[in-house]
Amino acid sequence: MTTGNRVLDAKIPGGPLADKWDRHEMENPLVAPGGNRRKLTVIVVGTGLAGGGAAATLGELGYNVLNFCIQDTPRRAHSVAAQGGINAAKNYQNDGDSVQRLFYDTIKGGDYRSREANVYRLAQLSTGIIDQSVAMGVPFAREYGGALSNRSFGGVQVSRTFYARGQTGQQLLLGVYSALVRQIEAGTVKMFPRHEMLDLVVVDGRARGIIARELTTGEIKRFAADAVVLATGGYSPVFYLSTNAVNCNATAIWRAHRRGALFSNPCYTQIHPTAVPQMGDYQSKLTLMSESLRNDGRVWVPKKPGDKRRPNEIPESDRDYYLERRYPAFGNLVPRDIAARAAKVESDLGKSAYFSPQSVYLDFAEAIGRLGKGVVGDRYGNLFDMYREIIGDSPYDTPMMIYPAPHYTMGGLWVDYNLQGTIEGLFVAGEANFSDHGANRLGASALMQGLADGYFVVPRVVASYLANAKASTVKADHDGFKAVEDESRTHIQRLLAIKGKRTVRDMHWELGRTMWDKVGMARNAGGLKEAIAEIGKLRESFWHDLALTGGADDLNKQLEQANRLCDYLELGELMARDALMREESCGGHFREEHQTPEGEALRDDANFAFVSAWEYTGPGREPVMHKEPLAFENVELKTRSYK
Amino acid sequence: MSDSSAKSGMTIHLKIWRQARSAAQGRFVDYTVSGIQQEMSLLEMLDILNEDLVRKGEEAIEFDSDCREGICGTCGMVVSGVAHGKHAGTTTCEIRMRQYKDGDTITIEPFRAGPFPIIKDLVVGREAFDRIQRKGGFVSTNVGSAPDGNAILVSKLAADDAMDAATCIGCGACVAACPNASASLFVSAKISQLAWLPQGGPERGRRALAMIAQMDAEGFGDCSNHGECEAVCPKQISIQNIAKMRREYVKAAWTGADKSRSSGGD
Ligand SMILES: Cc1cc2nc3c(=O)[nH]c(=O)nc-3n(C[C@H](O)[C@H](O)[C@H](O)COP(=O)(O)OP(=O)(O)OC[C@H]3O[C@@H](n4cnc5c(N)ncnc54)[C@H](O)[C@@H]3O)c2cc1C
Ligand code: SF4
Ligand code: FES
Numbered sequence: 001m002t003t004g005n006r007v008l009d010a011k012i013p014g015g016p017l018a019d020k021w022d023r024h025e026m027e028n029p030l031v032a033p034g035g036n037r038r039k040l041t042v043i044v045v046g047t048g049l050a051g052g053g054a055a056a057t058l059g060e061l062g063y064n065v066l067n068f069c070i071q072d073t074p075r076r077a078h079s080v081a082a083q084g085g086i087n088a089a090k091n092y093q094n095d096g097d098s099v100q101r102l103f104y105d106t107i108k109g110g111d112y113r114s115r116e117a118n119v120y121r122l123a124q125l126s127t128g129i130i131d132q133s134v135a136m137g138v139p140f141a142r143e144y145g146g147a148l149s150n151r152s153f154g155g156v157q158v159s160r161t162f163y164a165r166g167q168t169g170q171q172l173l174l175g176v177y178s179a180l181v182r183q184i185e186a187g188t189v190k191m192f193p194r195h196e197m198l199d200l201v202v203v204d205g206r207a208r209g210i211i212a213r214e215l216t217t218g219e220i221k222r223f224a225a226d227a228v229v230l231a232t233g234g235y236s237p238v239f240y241l242s243t244n245a246v247n248c249n250a251t252a253i254w255r256a257h258r259r260g261a262l263f264s265n266p267c268y269t270q271i272h273p274t275a276v277p278q279m280g281d282y283q284s285k286l287t288l289m290s291e292s293l294r295n296d297g298r299v300w301v302p303k304k305p306g307d308k309r310r311p312n313e314i315p316e317s318d319r320d321y322y323l324e325r326r327y328p329a330f331g332n333l334v335p336r337d338i339a340a341r342a343a344k345v346e347s348d349l350g351k352s353a354y355f356s357p358q359s360v361y362l363d364f365a366e367a368i369g370r371l372g373k374g375v376v377g378d379r380y381g382n383l384f385d386m387y388r389e390i391i392g393d394s395p396y397d398t399p400m401m402i403y404p405a406p407h408y409t410m411g412g413l414w415v416d417y418n419l420q421g422t423i424e425g426l427f428v429a430g431e432a433n434f435s436d437h438g439a440n441r442l443g444a445s446a447l448m449q450g451l452a453d454g455y456f457v458v459p460r461v462v463a464s465y466l467a468n469a470k471a472s473t474v475k476a477d478h479d480g481f482k483a484v485e486d487e488s489r490t491h492i493q494r495l496l497a498i499k500g501k502r503t504v505r506d507m508h509w510e511l512g513r514t515m516w517d518k519v520g521m522a523r524n525a526g527g528l529k530e531a532i533a534e535i536g537k538l539r540e541s542f543w544h545d546l547a548l549t550g551g552a553d554d555l556n557k558q559l560e561q562a563n564r565l566c567d568y569l570e571l572g573e574l575m576a577r578d579a580l581m582r583e584e585s586c587g588g589h590f591r592e593e594h595q596t597p598e599g600e601a602l603r604d605d606a607n608f609a610f611v612s613a614w615e616y617t618g619p620g621r622e623p624v625m626h627k628e629p630l631a632f633e634n635v636e637l638k639t640r641s642y643k
Numbered sequence: 644m645s646d647s648s649a650k651s652g653m654t655i656h657l658k659i660w661r662q663a664r665s666a667a668q669g670r671f672v673d674y675t676v677s678g679i680q681q682e683m684s685l686l687e688m689l690d691i692l693n694e695d696l697v698r699k700g701e702e703a704i705e706f707d708s709d710c711r712e713g714i715c716g717t718c719g720m721v722v723s724g725v726a727h728g729k730h731a732g733t734t735t736c737e738i739r740m741r742q743y744k745d746g747d748t749i750t751i752e753p754f755r756a757g758p759f760p761i762i763k764d765l766v767v768g769r770e771a772f773d774r775i776q777r778k779g780g781f782v783s784t785n786v787g788s789a790p791d792g793n794a795i796l797v798s799k800l801a802a803d804d805a806m807d808a809a810t811c812i813g814c815g816a817c818v819a820a821c822p823n824a825s826a827s828l829f830v831s832a833k834i835s836q837l838a839w840l841p842q843g844g845p846e847r848g849r850r851a852l853a854m855i856a857q858m859d860a861e862g863f864g865d866c867s868n869h870g871e872c873e874a875v876c877p878k879q880i881s882i883q884n885i886a887k888m889r890r891e892y893v894k895a896a897w898t899g900a901d902k903s904r905s906s907g908g909d
Contacts, residue, residue, distance in 0.1 A: 060785045072707065073773050075813055076715040092793060128789070135789035137782045137842045139806040146796030164806060170714055171809060178781035185777040193770070216664070216762050245709040279682045284690055285711050386712065389737055390682070455786045503694045550702045554664050555763045558693070558703050 001581055001625060008262070008613055008628040011416040012117040017634050018099075021121045024417075028464035037062035040466050043210055043225040045197045045252055047074030049169075049447060050430025051231030052176040053454020054462075059183030061459060063466075066223055067180070068192045068212060070247050075177040078233050078245045079450060082169020083290035083383070085151060085161035086447040088126040093150050097158040099123045104635060105156045106445060109335055110410075110438020111587035111603065112637050113265070113611070115630065117417055118435045122445075125452040130162055132455055136175040140164050153443035154291050155335035155642070161444045166290055166382045172447055176454070195221075196560065198488040200228065200256045200426065203480040207426035208472060211481070211488045215560065218553040220489050222476040226469065227425045227462050230256060231454070234409040234431040236269065238568045238575065239520070240512025242406035243275055243288040249564040250571050253413050253432050261421040262613040262626060264434035265411040266571065267579035270441055270588045271521050272407035273339035276390050277359035281509065286405040287390060289362070289383055291443040294332045296367035296376065297400070299323050299339070301360050305350030311361055311399045322346055330642040337440045337588045337601075338642060340404035344521050345599060353401040363399040404521060408446060410437045410588065411578070414613045414628070418461040419453065422613075425469065427462055429453035434611065439587025492552050495562050500545035504561045507542055511535065511565070511572055519576050524592040528580040532573055539569045574614055574623060581625060584608045605637050652678035653745040655688065659704055660752040664763045671750070685728070685738040685749075686711060686718065706765040711736045713877060716812030719819070720765050721752045726816035726875040734814065734877040754819035758826075758861045769815050771861040772829060778857040779850035780833045782842050795841055805839035808832045810878040817872035817880075823864030828872040830858050831888035832880050838891055848895030855892055 013024040031037050040063050044055040047069040055067040069077060089102040102123040107114060130148070134140065140162050141149040150159040164171035183189040194215040201209040201222070209224040235250035236242035257263045274294065276287045300321045302314055322342055324331045334342075343360050346352070353359040368376050373396060377384070384395045391401065412434040419427045419435070430450045437445065474480065518531035542565070550556040585594040585601035586608070594602040611628040654677040662669025676692050686708050693703040709717040718735040722728035728738045743749065751765065759767040797805075809832070817828035834851050837843025843850070866885055873882040 057786045071709060071715070071717060072769060073813065075773075076709060076717050078710070078715075080715045081710045081712065090792065130792040131789040132784075132786055134792040134795055135782065135784045135842060137805075137837050137840050139802050139809050139836065139840065140792075141806075142797055142799045142802040144799050146798050147793050164809075167714065167810060170812075171806075174809065178776070179786075181773060181777040182781045182783065184773075191773075193773075245715065246711060247709050280680055282680065282683055282687050282691060284684075284687050287712050385732075386737075389733065389739060392682075392741060459786070501698065503697050505690060505694055547697050549697050549700060555705050555766060556703075557705060558697060 001577070002622060004615060004624040004626040006626040008414065008626060009416065010115060010628060011418060012115070013417065017116065017120050020117050021124060025460060028460065029467035031463055031467045033062055038064055039471060040064060041066065041225040042227050042229060042462060043223055044068070044229045044231065045210065046077065046231035046233065046430070046432070047180065048077035048079035048231060048233055048430060049172060049176055049450030050432070050454045051229065052077060052173065052180050053451055054229055054231060054429060054458035055189050056176060056179035056183050057455055057459040058462065059186065059188035061463065062188065065183070065189040066192065066225065067189050068195045068197060070194065070196050070215070072193055074180055074191060074193065075174060077173060078248055079173045079447070080170045081245060082447055083166045083288065084292040085153060085163035085168045085444040086129070086172065087153070087160050087442070087444040088130045088162060088448065089123055089160060090127055090130060092148060093159045095158045097160050101158065102126060102160065106436070106442060107438070107635050108640060109155045109440055109442035111440055111601070111640055112438065112605070112609070112632065113268070113586055113630065114436055114438030116632060116634055121457070122436050122449055122452050125456045126448050128456065129448060129451045133172060133175050136178060138164065138171050138175045151292060152295060152333065154294060154333050154339070155330070155442045166380070169447060172451065197232070197252045198255065199484050200259045201481050201484045202259050202423055203474045203478060206424045208474045208478070209476065209481065211485050213488070216555050218551070218556070220485055222481045222485055224472070224474060224476040224481065226466055226472045227427065229427040229429060229458055229462065230413070230432050231429040232432050235568070235571060236406045236409055238511070238572050239406040239515045240508045241278060241283060241286050241516070243272060243286050246285055249567070251564050251567050253428070254567040254571055256413060256421070256423070256426060258616050259423065260616070261423050261426060262414040262615055263411070263574065264414040264611050264613045265439070265578065266575040266614065267519070267582060267589050268410035268439045268587060269406060269575070270336060270408040270410060271340040271404040273336055273343060273404050274362060274402045275405035275407070276387065277356055277401055277403040287386065288405070288407065289387060289400065289402055291336065293362060293380060293383065294339070296371070296379065297332065297362040297364050298366055299332055299360060299362055301346045301351040301353070303351070308354045310354060311363070320351070327642045334642045335440060335442060341521055341590060343404055355401050359401040359403045361399040362402045364395055365399070368396065406516070408441055410434065410439060410441055414611070418465070419457055420461065420465065425465065427458060429458050439589055492559070492563065495546065495559060495566070496548055496552055498543060498546040498548065500547050502545040503547055504558055504565055507538065507546065508561070508565050508568070510538055511568060514538070515572055515575070519572070519579055522590050522592050523579050525580060528576045531576040535569060535573045535576065542566060542569055577623065578612055578614065581612065582608060603639070609637070652680055653740065653743065655679050655743060656748040657692070658748065658750045659765070661704065661764055662761050669761065679740050681739065681741040683740045684711065684736060685722065685740065686736050688740060704765065705763045708736050713737045714812060716814040719754050719814045719816060721754060721819060723750050726754060726819040727877050731874065732877060732879050734812070754815050756818045756824040758824065758863055759815060759818065769813070771863070772813050772815065772826070774861065775826070775830055775854050775857045776833065778853040779846065780854060782837065783846060797840060801839045805836045808836040808839070808880065808884055811880050812878055814877060816875045816877060818863065820871040820875040821864065822869055822871065823867060825866045825872070826858050826861070826863035827866035827885045827888065828876060828880055828882065830854050831884035834891055835884040835887040838887065847891060848898065849900040851888065851891035851895045852900050
């Protein structure tokens, strides 16, 4: 592996942690309202909480915004699927919460692999998100007195999660969408649904625009701007089966990476502990059962390996509530990475639910006894119904079966404090960047980051970038655009010309198997090297064996998926390389070589307290890794313990 | 659950609507798929069929889907005559093959309505919904101007009613099921969500007038209380919202768009 020596300046403002963002706001230049702003164009790719929030807010400020998404309408961005809730340090429950505590929980939850200043800002901005969302009419859950309700989520000991039944993401996204349609109507935001970004256009080292394909007609188009914001979400479908929507993809960030944007911590992926177990090779996705279920559900496996009795036939004395046993202080509410790995440990020992060797029980009998069926139904009814549709039995009577599933990607494009990538004028927000969650994300913190970036950070940092940079003179007729457009078109033609025998799904499935088995919940050097070799082979096979029908000038979802898969086939390898380089265990990255005798993750702060930032060096060439050292000035690095 | 070890699989006959982009005419085409497991979703069965087609060199059937768990509203087809299939309260992507038995025939066609043009095969355009939302499906508040979240108290009942209406996923099944292709259920869900909440109060009159005017301009039909919309709605949005919408409309038409003094929460 080659280690590079680029100095990655995170541009963290000086002064005490608590004052950095305010100071930054004061020191940043502004663009005066009115005509000057209208003349500045910002491309925002993505309409999730991050992208939609940024586009609407930049529109409110008067900039000329071009906003893109793959779906037929911005309201369907994948943020819509988030169930459980959103964190904010409101301390409405008077249980000792504060910005400082949310900051600390997030740093600790991320296993000390995130940047202090970014995380602190996130905690500070969290409260404003709730205010803003309430003002927009987001129907959060309420108490009888009319005040907002809270619930608790894994990995913390306060109750700071706001929610709207089991549809928090949907309601927050509809809030964003309402702000967005208001700006579309006002003419500040121009919306391009069913448009997929295929590439980034960089001229003289500055991001100047994008190339996008209109999915219904196949038309490949150029869009020029003064700044480009990518908020295109995460890349969990690199595992093929994940809790993400089937169109989630890494194309936008990967193509930007190929144009020079460094990619950070690709191996930090979150395997969510509570999804419906895998059922067959026909499957297209895994269904998440919200983490909030662990508030009242108890996780267990039979004590005896290979016990195939139905759960209701297994007496208490033959059950092992392994999370309560191993982690008495947090019990069923340990963070995700810990809960997921513990399920793997048990199932590797042959202890599992009867359904498959990869399933464990999540039991509500105790909660129903304590609270009654009605209360449990109020809290989780919609999830129980969803589960029953899929599996066929009801969690009210029979314990649920769950297993970990790929869910969220902490890695993403490297950004500085201003969310600017290593290409000038390219900003990255939401799940697409790497910045806030370190090696593991706490529940209910992705929605928080999405909206913090979208409503508050992007509008400010992009504005100050635009105030400094002169208006772009590079228009869409520039040669730089033509070259990239031609490349995009050739790429699509090449995919259609392969004329092999294997379907996209078949190959994506194969990539997923390798990723899950060797770059999944537990990793080791041998497996990772095999994964790198297997992915390389599959990539070659892809360019010979891919079967596609239909044309380029029409709606062709097989072609869309093939285009996305070819990026996953490169990103998957980078994930394996990053995991191989990181000779420690931290958060969602667990290297079997690095664990305590009790099987807990063993971090190596002396050698690995840094962010990896990978540079693309050309097709088939080994990437080069640069490092951003992490400095901890406000928290003490500790072994994470939830015992 | 039924025994998943019985992997025999069902054979299912399909009649699927195929229509080339921009072609005026489409038609049903027959297909047969076998080895279908009962835990499979209907869309997974279509995935398998599409793989077979591609291997044979034929064009795949285009259909929209994304979350595949009933929340994004992307999928939407008429399954054996019913928008989103015969089970109440679910979307097309939530249909499991458990509902069928070996040898069954299933007809699959797109949502049909004048304002939803067919793009290709089973995919339709629903931009008309966005254009209606643009006219007033929001509270006019800019980022930065919000008071503390708990400064606005909302009774639990009003919040619950608002939430019931807010769960609409914008799928369009209500339109597809309505003999008049009315969009009333969809539009009323947004109008009544915001009318239940104090935040929606100041603009309630203007919102009702503008959204309804746009609904008419898009060519959606009138509501004549058939109730088909409520029956197929995957989120079980109540037809009472339409009654509430009518009251909002009449009040606003009577007093003028901005004269309503009500602060919402009624
Ligand atoms: C099932 C599930 C449940 C979850 N529950 C929670 C929860 O309870 N709490 C929590 O905090 N987090 C939760 N998360 C995580 C959270 O939902 C996401 O991390 C977050 O919503 C991501 O938001 P985003 O704006 O970054 O991206 P997304 O919402 O994923 O938006 C991506 C946008 O980019 C567009 N796009 C992508 N690629 C392209 C391209 N090439 N060209 C054009 N457009 C493109 C898409 O169309 C879309 O508009 C959950 C995630 C899942 C999968
Ligand atoms: S009201 Fe129901 S059927 Fe109509 S768009 Fe909304 S969710 Fe779909
Ligand atoms: S695909 Fe999302 S609701 Fe069906």
